[in-house]
Amino acid sequence: QQHLVWFRHDLRLRDNPALSAACIDNEAEVIALWCVTPEQWTQHNVSARQLNYQYDALGILQQDLKERGIPLVIINTPTYKTLEKEFMQLCEKHKIDKVFYNYQYEINERQRDQQIEALCHQQDIVCQGFTDSTLFSPGSVLTGQGKMYHVFTPFSRAVLKKLSTEEIECSALPHQRKHPSAVKSSTLPNFSTKAGEYDTKRFPVGHDAALTRLREFSKNGVEGYAEQRDLPAEDDTSRLSAALAIGLLSAKQCVKRILADHPHALEQAGGAATWVNELIWRDFYRHLLVAEPQLCRYQPFQTWTDHIRWQNNKQHFSAWCEGNTGFPIVDAGMRQLNQTGWMHNRLRMVCASFLVKDLLVDWRWGERYFSEQLIDGDLAANNGGWQWAASTGTDAAPYFRIFNPTRQGERFDPKGAFIRQWLPELEEVPEKNIHEPWLWADKQNKKLDYSRPIVEHRQAREATLQAFEQARKYR
Ligand code: FAD
Structure with missing residues (x-):
């Protein structure tokens, strides 16, 4: 069996459901993929800083994967449209049977995935998608009428209820492969630029560094969060948004860590509860994007x-x-x-x-x-x-x-x-x-x-x- 894991905004080994699923069968050879799509990024107004941050994170990810016998190969192509052909050629070259990836919810990304799934289907390649970037899958937190909430507070209440009744499960860290792949990792095309320089002390690079920051914030920072979070001079928020945006961490890992250190965070007001509420805002907007895809086209909700x-x-x-x-x-x-x-x-x-x-x-x-x-x-x-x-x-x-x-x-x-x-x-x-x-x-x-x-x-x-x-x- 030949498995392909397609990395997107999930640049981590821990709690990565697509990667875990690809690695369950220890007999399978696993290859990882990352797609460089510069024109698409420009169309999406991705900042030079975020690109540099991703570039640095990819370097670390490539090394971490290599240690487990998984090469990271790169497709470098202008847009999602031009990607289709190259993706299928790569599948053919490596005789891929199954493709694993975590969902993205923006409209172009969803269309890209549908297109690629259809092409894979024609070649008998099985595609499996997973929820990784939200606490709960979009569409799974609904009103009594089965609709997406349009007001945050009842949405938040529903999420808190789910969090207190359902175990948060994070996917397992994959082991070293029994059969390391003989495919060579690609050299990362350098898409980082001078304009994209950022402070690596403020923004943890790689998932280990992001986890360390999360642990440190949960232990020492979150206590005063409710009082300090609105005061920019205090600089007391987690500053984990960049890591969450490119998936160095998952929202589930964040909530799990907070609940381990502050077991009453779901019932009692305070810093930990307020911070979890911010993560629920993050889920709210993602769920909304799926229910109201016109938001991706810069249309107002009202x-x-x-x-x-x-x-x-x-x-x-x-x-x-x-x-x-x-x-x-x-x-x-x-x-x-x-x-x-x-x-x-x-x-x-x-x-x-x-x-x-x-x-x-x-x-x-x-x-x-x-x-x-x-x-x-x-x-x-x-x-x-x-x-x-x-x-x-x-x-x-x-x-x-x-x-x-x-x-x-x-x-x-x-x-x-x-x-x-x-x-x-x-x-x-x-x-x-x-x-x-x-x-x-x-x-x-x-x-x-x-x-x-x-x-x-x-x-x-x-x-x-x-x-x-x-x-x-x-x-
Ligand atoms: P913390 O206060 O530590 O919060 C923890 C995490 O919760 C954040 O890292 C973030 O992932 C999430 N979060 C917090 N507040 C919000 C919120 N209001 N909406 C959604 N998620 C939230 N956040 C982004 O991640 N990317 C953006 O592009 C972005 N653009 C914004 C634009 C505007 C006009 C406004 C008002 C808010 C925007 N936010 C955005 C939300 C918020 O400002 C940032 O997430 C937060 O400032 C990041 O700092 P932090 O990691 O220290 O957050």
């Missing part, structure tokens, strides 16, 4: 919001991208994103809200920009977050709730410690003026090397309310 007349001012958009809006908390968040490929969750909410509701720029511009920058870019979470902030999504912030960016700064970065970290030009501004530095500069007759606010929040808010109210007529 269709009436397509009637909003966006201003789409390009200068405003550039100022936002560059972190030069004159609103310190927004600019600090955007500069953190541009310089590190990651942004604190509270600031993602503030920056997204500012783009949509202060600048009246189409949320899809922001979604795309985030994707192009984020090391943890993930269609479901990014789209979910943007549609939440823009009030176009399911269970989104109501359209009339508009963050005041200055008040958000005062509330979540009261001393301005985070702002100072990212806006050195505000160094001399006193603590009490840090959220409105232009007022202080005017009073002192000083010229700051920092933009004045590009909009007046109250006026912008009124314009946004009007735009949404006009569009609501189409409900």
